[in-house]
Amino acid sequence: xxxxxxxxxxxxxxxxxxxxxxxxxxxxxxxxxxxxxxxxxxxxxxxxxxxxxxxxxxxxxxxxxxxxxxxxxxxxxxxxxxxxxxxxxxxxxxxxxxxxxxxxxxxxxxxxxxxxxxxxxxxxxxxxxxxxxxxxxxxxxxxxxxxxxxxxxxxxxxxxxxxxxxxxxxxxxxxxxxxxxxxxxxxxxxxxxxxxxxxxxxxxxxxxxxxxxxxxxxxxxxxxxxxxxxxxxxxxxxxxxxxxxxxxxxxxxxxxxxxxxxxxxxxxxxxxxxxxxxxxxxxxxxxxxxxxxxxxxxxxxxxxxxxxxxxxxxxxxxxxxxxxxxxxxxxxxxxxxxxxxxxxxxxxxxxxxxxxxxxxxxxxxxxxxxxxxxxxxxxxxxxxxxxxxxxxxxxxxxxxxxxxxxxxxxxxxxxxxxxxxxxxxxxxxxxxxxxxxxxxxxxxxxxxxxxxxxxxxxxxxxxxxxxxxxxxxxxxxxxxxxxxxxxxxxxxxxxxxxxxxxxxxxxxxxxxxxxxxxxxxxxxxxxxxxxxxxxxxx
Numbered sequence: 001x002x003x004x005x006x007x008x009x010x011x012x013x014x015x016x017x018x019x020x021x022x023x024x025x026x027x028x029x030x031x032x033x034x035x036x037x038x039x040x041x042x043x044x045x046x047x048x049x050x051x052x053x054x055x056x057x058x059x060x061x062x063x064x065x066x067x068x069x070x071x072x073x074x075x076x077x078x079x080x081x082x083x084x085x086x087x088x089x090x091x092x093x094x095x096x097x098x099x100x101x102x103x104x105x106x107x108x109x110x111x112x113x114x115x116x117x118x119x120x121x122x123x124x125x126x127x128x129x130x131x132x133x134x135x136x137x138x139x140x141x142x143x144x145x146x147x148x149x150x151x152x153x154x155x156x157x158x159x160x161x162x163x164x165x166x167x168x169x170x171x172x173x174x175x176x177x178x179x180x181x182x183x184x185x186x187x188x189x190x191x192x193x194x195x196x197x198x199x200x201x202x203x204x205x206x207x208x209x210x211x212x213x214x215x216x217x218x219x220x221x222x223x224x225x226x227x228x229x230x231x232x233x234x235x236x237x238x239x240x241x242x243x244x245x246x247x248x249x250x251x252x253x254x255x256x257x258x259x260x261x262x263x264x265x266x267x268x269x270x271x272x273x274x275x276x277x278x279x280x281x282x283x284x285x286x287x288x289x290x291x292x293x294x295x296x297x298x299x300x301x302x303x304x305x306x307x308x309x310x311x312x313x314x315x316x317x318x319x320x321x322x323x324x325x326x327x328x329x330x331x332x333x334x335x336x337x338x339x340x341x342x343x344x345x346x347x348x349x350x351x352x353x354x355x356x357x358x359x360x361x362x363x364x365x366x367x368x369x370x371x372x373x374x375x376x377x378x379x380x381x382x383x384x385x386x387x388x389x390x391x392x393x394x395x396x397x398x399x400x401x402x403x404x405x406x407x408x409x410x411x412x413x414x415x416x417x418x419x420x421x422x423x424x425x426x427x428x429x430x431x432x433x434x435x436x437x438x439x440x441x442x443x444x445x446x447x448x449x450x451x452x453x454x455x456x457x458x459x460x461x462x463x464x465x466x467x468x469x470x471x472x473x474x475x476x477x478x479x480x481x482x483x484x485x486x487x488x489x490x491x492x493x494x495x496x497x498x499x500x501x502x503x504x505x506x507x508x509x510x511x512x513x514x515x516x517x518x519x520x521x522x523x524x525x526x527x528x529x530x531x532x533x534x535x536x537x538x
Contacts, residue, residue, distance in 0.1 A: 044100050045090045049113045055101045060090055062103040070110035074118060086117050122260035128272070129255040133335045135275055136259065138266045143256055147177060149273040151248065154338045154388070158182065160248045164256070175256040179249050238397045240381050243343050251337035251387060279332035283311065288325040301329050337388050343397075345381045352376065352407035362413025363481055369410055376405030417481050418458040420537045421503065423523055424448060424510065430520055433533040442531035443486070443524035450491050450519045452510040456501045457485045457523070457538075465497050471522065472514025475507050483537075488522035489513050 047054045047063055057063060067088050088110070101109065126143045127136050137143050147162050160179045267275070286297060294317065298305045309315055311328045321327075351373055359366075379400040385393040427446030434441060460479035468474035471488035475495060478484050491511025501507060510521045525534045 043092055043094045046093055047088060047090055047106065047110075049088050049110060050086055050117070052113060054088070054109045054113055055106050056093070056099065057106060058100045060092075062106065063088065063090055066103055066107040067110055069107045070114055073107075073111055074114045086114060123263055123266065125259050125261045125266055127257045127259050128276075129257060130252050130276070130336045133276075135267050135272045136261055136265050137269065137272055142269045142272070145269050146272050146276055147254070150250075150277055150334075150336050151179065151338060153277065154340050154386075155245065155248055157245070159245055173258045177250065177254045177256070240398050241343060243345055243381075245340060246343050246383065247339075247341035249339050251339045254336065276335050279334055281330045282333045283328050284331050284333075285326050286329045288321045288323055288327065290323055292321055292323075294319070294321065297327070297329065301331060303329065334388065340386050342384045342386070343381065344384055345379065347377065347379045347402075349375045349377055350405055352405040354408045354410060357409065357411040358414050359411055360414050362411075363415045363417035364413050365417050365481075366413040367410055368412075369408065371406070371409035373408035374406035376401065377403040418460070418479050418483075419503070420457045420485070420525065420534070421455075422538055423455050423457045423485075423487060424452055424521060427452070427521070430518075433531075433535065443488075443522050444534050445520045445522050447518060447520045448510050450509070450511050452521070453506050454487050454490065454508040454510055454521055456503055456505045456507050457525075458483075459501060459503045460485075462495045462497050462499045462501060462507075465493050465495050465499075468514075470515040472516065473508070473511060474514075477501060477507075482528070484526040486522075486524040486526065488524075489516045489520060 044056050044058050045060045045063070046056050123138065125136050125138055126140060127134055128143055128146060135146075137146065144162065151160065151162065152158070159182050161182045163178045163180060165176045165178055286301075288297070294305050294308060294315075297303075298308045305317060308327065308329060309317065311330065315327065354373070357370065379402065380396045381398040383395045383397055384391060385395075424446060427448040429444065430447040431441055431445040433444050454475075456477055458477070458479050460477045462475060463478045463484070464474065464476035466473065468476075468488070471486070473490035473493050474486060474488045475490065475493055476484055476486045487508060489511055490508040490513065492509040493507075494509070495501060495507045510519065512519045516522075523534055524531050525537050526532070
């Protein structure tokens with residue numbers, strides 16, 4: 001039997017080896033490569049996070065732990081809570097050959113994806129609201145730091161603490177704050193809990209668990225009616241308790257509202273403290289007091305008169321202010337003010353309250369001092385109310401007299417004095433009171449057509465009616481306050497001597513009689529026998 005001898009030359013060997021490698025590669029195509037080697041299974045699992053492929057694993061049991069470890073790492077690195085609803089998913093892939101991860105590699109990959117979510121996620125924050133002012137803070141601790149920084153400026157001995165109060169009438173998570181005297185510090189019942197101090201750590205104020213939220217540190221829940229009652233603290237006891245701070249509270253209602261915001265909306269604590277405590281110009285209504293004028297009011301509030309005018313539409317520099325008028329001014333105030341009530345004992349000179357003797361036969365413009373005042377000396381205990389640093393009230397609750405004060409005694413009239421009105425309607429002021437033509441003009445003149453009605457400037461008794469020398473036809477009236485009025489150059493007199501007249505009653509018609517250069521009425525007011533400028537009385 002002839003057999004063919006098979007042999008390979010050098011070129012044939014290379015072709016054979018190449019064919020073997022290709023064949024083996026085709027056979028191994030269905031065998032999965034796990035990690036850095038080859039596995040024995042026929043599938044693996046792809047892990048996705050929010051639709052994005054994170055990696056592949058052979059064992060699905062490691063995915064849950066890797067996700068939890070990555071999330072815990074994010075929590076340790078992120079202050080406060082973050083609103084990021086992130087879930088993972090797995091899909092079984094029926095392939096034999098694939099590159100997969102171990103647990104540590106998968107944890108790191110998930111962590112990197114979670115970091116991207118955190119950067120764009122909404123963070124749980126707290127909005128501190130004072131009237132129209134709002135600042136957003138990153139944590140409950142930050143809120144309390146701002147509130148205590150405001151309080152501590154006026155509570156240097158850390159006598160008061162701040163409490164969180166929930167309003168049961170509100171649907172949302174809205175909280176208010178209150179201040180109360182610091183109670184004696186007690187040891188925590190559960191010393192195993194990790195705790196931090198809110199406010200001044202040295203004073204031991206308002207401790208709470210690190211892991212607690214606002215809801216868990218609320219001291220009490222109240223209704224809206226309760227809050228309304230507590231906004232205005234009860235009147236302090238009038239009994240002497242000893243010098244020192246008696247009461248402290250925020251002037252405005254403070255609200256804390258939970259919110260989820262982006263990270264760039266959160267204000268750093270130091271900046272928030274500055275925003276809340278620094279003085280800014282705020283409008284305030286001021287009631288005009290005796291002795292006030294625009295310049296006095298402006299100067300006392302570090303303003304210019306033109307600045308006060310700009311704040312009050314219709315107010316002019318020539319406006320005469322009346323006691324009790326209200327005008328708008330600006331005053332420097334912080335966003336959040338602190339009201340304090342302090343008990344203080346001191347000595348002072350004092351004056352007794354003025355005593356009055358009423359005289360029903362005198363007008364209210366008449367007074368006479370019957371006894372001069374002499375100051376006394378006393379020791380007093382007073383309750384001093386301040387808004388921030390500005391005193392707003394002082395009430396004496398106890399006093400010891402060392403030297404009795406002698407009061408001033410004043411006799412005063414009770415009758416309302418008569419008033420004086422212009423004696424005609426219309427007319428043109430043609431000559432004023434004072435020097436004229438080398439002599440003294442003792443009244444004022446109004447030019448008017450002959451026959452214009454002339455009225456009594458004030459009620460009284462007619463003492464002269466008819467022709468009166470250079471005055472021509474003239475009427476003179478004596479009034480209850482002792483003054484007299486005179487009406488001259490009349491064309492017709494309508495009253496007679498001894499007749500009583502009322503203010504505004506027609507007594508004559510204007511004319512051009514006596515020493516007159518044209519139709520007009522000449523009007524005088526006489527005080528103690530001397531003519532005075534009528535413009536000071538009309």
